[in-house]
Amino acid sequence: MDTTSSTIFIPGATSGIGLALALRLKARGSTVIIGGRRTELLERLRDEHGFDTVRIDTADPASIREAAAEVLTxxxxxxxxxxxxxxxxxxxxxxxxxxxxxxxxxxxxxxxxPIRLIAAFAEHLQQRQAATIVTVSSGLAFVPLAATPSYNASKAAIHQLSESIRLQLADTSVRVVELVPPAVRSDLLPGHAENEDAMPLDAFADEVMGLLETQPDADEVLVERVGLLRFAERRGDYPQVVAAVNARDPHGKE
Structure with a gap:
């Protein structure tokens, strides 16, 4: 994807990783539309940063369809x-x-x-000369955190979904790129924004932007820190990495 001239829709971008990337993509010159559930927060971000905004609840199929129609119009x-x-x-x-x-x-x-989001935009994107679907998995797709079984499983599903639809869409103009974050300081869990073991949000977003620009053909966007988890099985130290990941509770305490 071209970070300087694309038109990009990022639902779930009112905070955390989504907002950090949206700010950087807009600063590079792309048109960025952000989505979220809270209208007042969307309005503030629109006024402060010049984003186009749309209300969307990604847990609600009707909301996804309505938001997609609004964005594409x-x-x-x-x-x-x-x-x-x-x-x-x-x-x-x-x-x-x-x-x-x-x-x-x-x-x-x-x-x-994500499945419903892709369904809402897939036909449109295939009509573009060049288009990109970015999925977001996690290092926990590859090494589990015992405290969050469903989250781990959901991100493993996103990894395999990304691999599979990349194969299916290889005959189209649409690329599928998987962003694989490590633990990042955000509000994904209570107190996690202060977790000193997690990667600072700005450092993560800056490294991601650098990778998007220097590795435009990569299928996976992997910051250096996530390599410990992503390649544990390949390296042969999977049991040791699982033990290290689970040596602390989800809030980063012993």
Missing amino acids: AHPDLDVLVAMAGIMRVEDWHAPEGFLASAEAVVTTNVLG
Whole structure:
């Protein structure tokens, strides 16, 4: 994808990784449309940064369809979709009341959300001369954190979805690029923005932008820090990495 002249829709971009990337892409010269559930926050970001905005709830199929229609009407030149949809929940799988409702919500948002987003834009993107679908998985797709089983599984599903649709869409103008974040300081979990073991948000976003610009043909966007998890099985130190990842609780404490 061209970071300087694309028209990009990023749902879930009112905070965290999504917003950090949206700001940088806009600064490079791309047209960026951000989506989120809170109208007042969207309006503030529009006023402060000049984004185009659309209200969208990625857990709601009707909301996705309505937002897609609104985006494509206003931006018929849209050529990049960043399927940024994700929640993370700590779960206890010893009894259903400790995990079932959470697991259903995680799968709805993290797996069905991106699937429905891609479905809403796939035909349009294939009509563009060059287009990109960016999916967002996680290092936890490759090495599990015991406290967040559904999140790990949802991101593993996104990894395989990305691999599969890349093969299917190879005969089209659409590229599929998978962004694989490590732990990043954000509000994905309570207190995680202060987790000193996680990568600072600005450092992550800056490195991602550099990779997008210097490795434009890469299928996966991998900052250096996520390599520990992404390639653990290949290196042969998977058990040791699993133990290291799980030596701390989700809030970064011993």
